[in-house]
Amino acid sequence: MPEKLRRHMHDEIRVPTRYNPSMTIHRTPSPQTPTMQHAPGPRGTLAVRLAAAATVVASFAAVICLAVRPISSNDIGYHLAYGDVFLDTGRIVDDDSFIHPRAEPPTDGDRPALAPGGWFDDTGRLRFPNANWLSQVIFSAVLRWMGWNALSMLAPLLVAVILLAQAGAMRRLGVGWGWVAFAWLGTGLVAYERFVLRPELLGYACMAIHLWLLCGEMTRRRLALVLLVQLIAVNVHSYWVMNVFMFGAFAGEAWLRLLWNRHKGRAWDAALAARVNRLTLLFVLAGVLSAVHPAGIRNSAMPLRTLAFLNANDITGQTMESTRGKAAGQVHPWALIGEFYSPLGAKPWTPAIWCYIGLLAGALPVAAVLAWKRQWALLAMLGAFMAASWSMRRNIAPAAIMCLPLWAIAAKLALDGSLPRGRLRTGFTIAALPALALAAGVLLATVTTNRFYEASRLEWRFGAGKCLFNLPISTCEWLDAHLDADVPVFVDYTGSSNIMYFSKRALAAPVLTNTWSMTVDRMRQAVLLCGGKGSLDSLREWDMDVAVIQLWPPAFGINRLLDQSPDWAMVFMDCWFVVYARRTPQHENLIRANEITRAGFDVQAFAEACRRSDPSAAMAYRMGAMTLHSMEWFEHSEVLWRLCLDQRPDFDEAWLNLGVCIAQRGEDLLTRGAPSGRDLMLEAGKCFERCLELDPANDGARKNLNRVRQILR
Numbered sequence: 001m002p003e004k005l006r007r008h009m010h011d012e013i014r015v016p017t018r019y020n021p022s023m024t025i026h027r028t029p030s031p032q033t034p035t036m037q038h039a040p041g042p043r044g045t046l047a048v049r050l051a052a053a054a055t056v057v058a059s060f061a062a063v064i065c066l067a068v069r070p071i072s073s074n075d076i077g078y079h080l081a082y083g084d085v086f087l088d089t090g091r092i093v094d095d096d097s098f099i100h101p102r103a104e105p106p107t108d109g110d111r112p113a114l115a116p117g118g119w120f121d122d123t124g125r126l127r128f129p130n131a132n133w134l135s136q137v138i139f140s141a142v143l144r145w146m147g148w149n150a151l152s153m154l155a156p157l158l159v160a161v162i163l164l165a166q167a168g169a170m171r172r173l174g175v176g177w178g179w180v181a182f183a184w185l186g187t188g189l190v191a192y193e194r195f196v197l198r199p200e201l202l203g204y205a206c207m208a209i210h211l212w213l214l215c216g217e218m219t220r221r222r223l224a225l226v227l228l229v230q231l232i233a234v235n236v237h238s239y240w241v242m243n244v245f246m247f248g249a250f251a252g253e254a255w256l257r258l259l260w261n262r263h264k265g266r267a268w269d270a271a272l273a274a275r276v277n278r279l280t281l282l283f284v285l286a287g288v289l290s291a292v293h294p295a296g297i298r299n300s301a302m303p304l305r306t307l308a309f310l311n312a313n314d315i316t317g318q319t320m321e322s323t324r325g326k327a328a329g330q331v332h333p334w335a336l337i338g339e340f341y342s343p344l345g346a347k348p349w350t351p352a353i354w355c356y357i358g359l360l361a362g363a364l365p366v367a368a369v370l371a372w373k374r375q376w377a378l379l380a381m382l383g384a385f386m387a388a389s390w391s392m393r394r395n396i397a398p399a400a401i402m403c404l405p406l407w408a409i410a411a412k413l414a415l416d417g418s419l420p421r422g423r424l425r426t427g428f429t430i431a432a433l434p435a436l437a438l439a440a441g442v443l444l445a446t447v448t449t450n451r452f453y454e455a456s457r458l459e460w461r462f463g464a465g466k467c468l469f470n471l472p473i474s475t476c477e478w479l480d481a482h483l484d485a486d487v488p489v490f491v492d493y494t495g496s497s498n499i500m501y502f503s504k505r506a507l508a509a510p511v512l513t514n515t516w517s518m519t520v521d522r523m524r525q526a527v528l529l530c531g532g533k534g535s536l537d538s539l540r541e542w543d544m545d546v547a548v549i550q551l552w553p554p555a556f557g558i559n560r561l562l563d564q565s566p567d568w569a570m571v572f573m574d575c576w577f578v579v580y581a582r583r584t585p586q587h588e589n590l591i592r593a594n595e596i597t598r599a600g601f602d603v604q605a606f607a608e609a610c611r612r613s614d615p616s617a618a619m620a621y622r623m624g625a626m627t628l629h630s631m632e633w634f635e636h637s638e639v640l641w642r643l644c645l646d647q648r649p650d651f652d653e654a655w656l657n658l659g660v661c662i663a664q665r666g667e668d669l670l671t672r673g674a675p676s677g678r679d680l681m682l683e684a685g686k687c688f689e690r691c692l693e694l695d696p697a698n699d700g701a702r703k704n705l706n707r708v709r710q711i712l713r
Contacts, residue, residue, distance in 0.1 A: 051433035052177040058440035059181035060163060063188030065447045067156040067195040069460045071148065072467035074494050075198055076139070077501030078514050079132065083140025092133045092294050096126040096517050098500050100488040100508035101542055103519045113520040116309040117295075117302045128516035129295035129302050134235035135199035152464045155197045158205045163187070165208035166405045169215040178433050179408035185440055186404040189355040194397035203237035204401050206230070210243050211402060214250050214377075217271075218278045230286050234293055239398065241303040244286045245384055246377075251279035253377040310340070316392040319345030333523040334515060336554070339394035346393070350456045356396050360386070362407060369410035382406050450616050454648065457622075461615050469613035469623060475548060475577040476503035482571075482590055487546060490539050492530045492558065493523070495550035495577065510542055532557020536565060545582040551627045552576075563631065570596045575610045575624050603628075603636040607643060618647035622654060634661040652694035656701050659687030663708060670711065681708050 082093040096102050105124035106112060118128045130136075143151045166187065167180050194200065206229050213226050226247075233240040254276040261269060293299035310316045313332045319342055323331050338346055343356060363386050370379040382403055389399035446452040453460050459470050466473060472495060479489075483505040491499045496509045511518055511526040528534045531554060539547065547568070549559045562568045562580045569587075571594040572579035581587045610624035611617055625640035638661035644654045666680030688705035691698055 048430060048433070051430065051437065052181075055181040055433045055437040055440065056177050056184075058437050058444060059184045059188075060160075062440045062444040062447065063163060063184050063192075064156050064160055065444055065462060066188050066192040067159040068462055068464065069152065069155070069195075070463050070465050070467040071152045071197055072459060072470035073196050073198055074470075075497055075513050076471075077497035077499070078512050078517075079136045079199070079497075080140050080143060081497075081501045082130070082133070083136035083138070084144075086133070086137050087140055087144065092130055093136075094127055094130040094133075094295065095121075098508050098512060099126075099518055099522075100510065100544075102126065103522065115516040115518075115520070116305040117298055118516060126517070126519070129293075129298040130516075131238040131293075131295075131299060131302060132199035132236065133294060134232070135202050135237060138202070138236075139197070148465045151197065152466075155195055155201060158201045159195055161205045162208040162401055165205070165212040166401070168212035169208075170405050170408050172212070172215045173409050173412070175405075175408045175412045178436065179411055181436055181440070183404040183408045185436065185443070186355070186359070186407070187400050188443070190352055190359055190400035190404070191397035193350065193352045194394070199237040200239060200394075200397075203233060203239035204398055206233035206236070207239065207243060207246075207398060208401055210246055211405065214246065218275050218282070220278070223278050223282055226282060227285055227289065231289050231292060234290055234299065238299075238303050238306070240290065242385070242388070242398065244283070244290070246381060247279065247283040247286050249377040249380040249384075251276070251283045252380070254279050256376060310334070310392075316340050317342045317345070320347065321345075333520065333527045336527060337515075339392065341393050343390060343393050343396055350458070351452075352396070356389070356400070359400060359403065360390075363403070366403075366407050366410040369414045370406065373410075373413045375409075375413070378406050378409065450619075454616060454619060457619075457653075459619075463615060469575045469610070469620065472498055472502060472548070472550070472574075472577050474574045474609075474613075475499070475572065475579060476506070478572050478579065479503045479505050479546070479548070482594065483546065484586070488542065488544055490542065490544040490547040492549050492555040493526055494552065494555070495548060499548050506548075510544070527554070530555045530558045532561055534558075536561055536567070539582075545584055545587065547580040549578050549580070550576055551578060551630050553630075556630055559630070572596070573606070573627070575613045575620065576627055578627075598631075598633050598636075601633065601636055603639050606636075607640055610640070618644050618651065621647065622651065625654070625657065629657060629661075634664045637661055638665075650694060652691045652698060652701075655687045655691040655694065656698065656704070659684040659691065659701070659704060662687060663704065667711065678712065681712055684708055685712070 078098070081098060085091055085093050085097070103112060103120075103126045105120045114126070115128060118126060121127050139151065139154070142154055163184050166183060170180050170183065171177075188195075191204075194204075209229050210226060210233075213222055213229070216222070230240065230243055233243055254272065258269075258272055258276050261272070287300075290300040291297050295302070313334065315332050315335045318331075318335045318340065322345075323336055334340060343353065363382060367379060367382055370376075370382065385395075385399040385402045388395040443452070446455075448462050450461050453462075459467070461467070468474070476499060479499075480503055486505050486507045488508045488510075489499060489503070489506040491506075491509045491511075493511050493513065496511050497513045499506050500509050500512065511523055515523060525534065525538065529538055536558075539545075547558075547562060549555050549562070551559060559578065563570065567583055568580045569583055569591045570578055571581050571591060573596055581590055583591060606624060606628075607621065610620045612620075614620035614623070621640045621644035625637045625644055628634075628637035628640060631637075638658060641654050641658040641661060644651060645658065648654070662680050663684035666677045666684055669677030669680065671677075685705055685708040688701045688708065691701040692705070695701070
């Protein structure tokens, strides 16, 4: 869940300084049987066929490369831990394992708020339906038997399945390869933010396969195959409910056509009647299959209970501004998860959101064409998936996967009716295909060189294996080497699952990114504490003498509390994580040997460690600079901002924050009467001016520049 939380919950680092830093952290049929096969049109010229082949290959490669990334998901830790438990013991984890302390069972008149579908069993353990159990087993088995590189390649493999299923559906309805390539590119550009190894990626693949199987004649063999895929979908992710809606849409259209024929007194259509029977049977059996899951009927009810829970607690459709504008404790903790935000509710908008806006704009004309051609099932799908995408950000990807093929189908239907095959249509094709191939080639080049991700300041990179700066590998290695015993560890919400999985010493955490594994009150308490709204006494109550903090905006509060507390000492820092130990007799030697202070900090060694963690030097130094900046160690963060700008002088936020660091030093010198402070203020002003050249709308740089000019008067 928290993939988007990290990027979208807060887009700026705000530390208590006189200046304004900013660091952005940042997928015409027959009227009786509209979905039967269409005869392919005549072959185009050799030039058209060659252009189409080049476009298809380039588009497929570009979108696949968008999914070729080292594993970086904040959820992968608990998924692998749950999968390991199943492989080792045969037990599906559906309780509060790895949570410390565990939730207390309810007492008379005091029933804690639980996630939808949660309950306390007879032994007092918190339980929940594990909707993703099969995905977790698959992930764990691939890692155990094939390693990290193979596990990271599972994502592009699933994306390839999605693209091939899309192509199968479109080609079955007579769509040309050029439009197939267009749908592929659109899918990649809108949905790439969700091309992360998480259970929903398996759910997307099942959706796309269903679209392919439903577009065409529903034979007995195809019916059996749809049911088999649906059985898998039910056990990998709760997106299976959208598949049931698809089955209902196709069955409903078949019934409408059958009843319309009867109303018009037309001859009995045996093929249509057979289609009605099989699609109706499919719809009914799909509902039954939803309970073929270890959680049984609880799994069937879970999607609807979750939707009711989200609506009742005003969780979906929030924005960063709306959550910031409410007092602490008034916002449901789930509402702070970025994937539940409104699609347009987190800024700055990434390329995926701009492309999604295009998808929204095109939905109306596509719907008009589908209605004109009486494609009622496809029209219902378009409406349902677009409505789901508008409700929350996490539903953008399935909308792209399912709706962009409908764009291509609608375009084919419209062109068949208004632009017959001939020289004009061939000329249009010859002009469009090279442009599409060029766009795919540019996307492929920018993705494989990481320029695509750097432009949006995203943490993904082209490659395989593990992401060393987003996964706490070095942090966990340090914990395992320096802790004397297996202990519960306080971890902020985002880093919780991966710290728990990658460290052998960290037995449990107060929260996990699996929001079903804890009470709502526990999550709220942890979120408030990370934001600096709680008390460090909670850590003592939870018997936690070690804290690991991922330094991103929602955790700045607790980091400040720990850094300023005389009872805690910082003992480790890497690119994005810091470790604190409580000053106890047990930790006396640990702190004496490893304590990190501002005065004794080795910034050059830190910069080298950051560089080793990321293939992109600019982004590595940027992340390290952000970490030090959030600590308010401005003299050290200045060093890394300069290294970042040596690599990418076009990073506007690096100029802004370098100026902040220099201005802080300059103003302090001027306050003490040192003339050299004026030179530093002049240099800071030039940094702010450079930032405004790159980003004229940067309000923070403008305010800072005005402050510098006032001081220099």
